[in-house]
Amino acid sequence: MTAETTTTVTTTIDARGSFCPGPLMELIRGMREAEVGDVLAVLSTDKGSKADIPKWVGKAGHTLIGVFAREGFDEIIVQKVR
Amino acid sequence: MDESLNLVVFSGTDDKLQAVAVLAAGAAALGRPVHLFLQYWALDAFTKAKIDGDHGLAPEAGDAGRAAVDALARAGQASWAETLRQAKDLGEVDIQACSLSMDLLRLEESDLDPLVDGVEGVTAFYLNAGEGQIVFI
Numbered sequence: 001m002t003a004e005t006t007t008t009v010t011t012t013i014d015a016r017g018s019f020c021p022g023p024l025m026e027l028i029r030g031m032r033e034a035e036v037g038d039v040l041a042v043l044s045t046d047k048g049s050k051a052d053i054p055k056w057v058g059k060a061g062h063t064l065i066g067v068f069a070r071e072g073f074d075e076i077i078v079q080k081v082r
Numbered sequence: 083m084d085e086s087l088n089l090v091v092f093s094g095t096d097d098k099l100q101a102v103a104v105l106a107a108g109a110a111a112l113g114r115p116v117h118l119f120l121q122y123w124a125l126d127a128f129t130k131a132k133i134d135g136d137h138g139l140a141p142e143a144g145d146a147g148r149a150a151v152d153a154l155a156r157a158g159q160a161s162w163a164e165t166l167r168q169a170k171d172l173g174e175v176d177i178q179a180c181s182l183s184m185d186l187l188r189l190e191e192s193d194l195d196p197l198v199d200g201v202e203g204v205t206a207f208y209l210n211a212g213e214g215q216i217v218f219i
Binding site: 017018019020021022024025028029052056059 | 104107108111112113154157158159160168169171172
């Protein structure tokens with residue numbers, strides 16, 4: 001399966017198996033370490049992530065590139081803006 | 083400054099403490115200051131002697147609830163104490179012991195796990211809460 005985006009992912013955070021709010025917390029930690037412009041992909045099996053992460057991204061002022069349903073998990077792709 | 087979230091944590095069973103940890107972590111992730119005020123059986127669960135132990139579940143859990151909670155733990159769910167440690171790393175999470183409950187349980191500050199930042203009275207808790215929501219668990 002190919003990503004429905006041409007953006008190159010800088011870092012992939014595999015949070016599969018982590019329960020709410022683990023994937024979001026892992027993304028926030030990853031964002032702290034990332035450079036502005038970096039693209040982070042979070043893989044999550046937590047059903048809340050596809051709702052929670054886009055909302056957090058909006059509030060934190062980053063860019064949501066997309067939410068993709070993969071086989072058995074979701075991939076949420078985000079770009080660090082500031 | 084975002085509105086604070088203030089949890090009065092009374093119950094000391096693992097299910098309710100897990101709920102507290104998730105609520106605290108979510109608010110911390112959003113940049114909201116979080117204050118936990120530990121009373122009674124919750125405070126007892128935050129002692130060095132007991133924090134890593136089994137604190138049981140709320141009575142309504144029953145056998146099926148126990149099995150469900152155990153299954154999630156086996157699947158790798160972080161303990162409530164670990165989730166609170168991560169929440170503290172993520173944002174502003176201040177955990178205070180209720181001084182009355184310290185007396186009730188005959189505890190000294192040195193008995194408490196390092197997750198607990200200090201001991202305060204209810205008035206300090208209200209003042210720190212300001213206009214923020216207060217939730218009792």
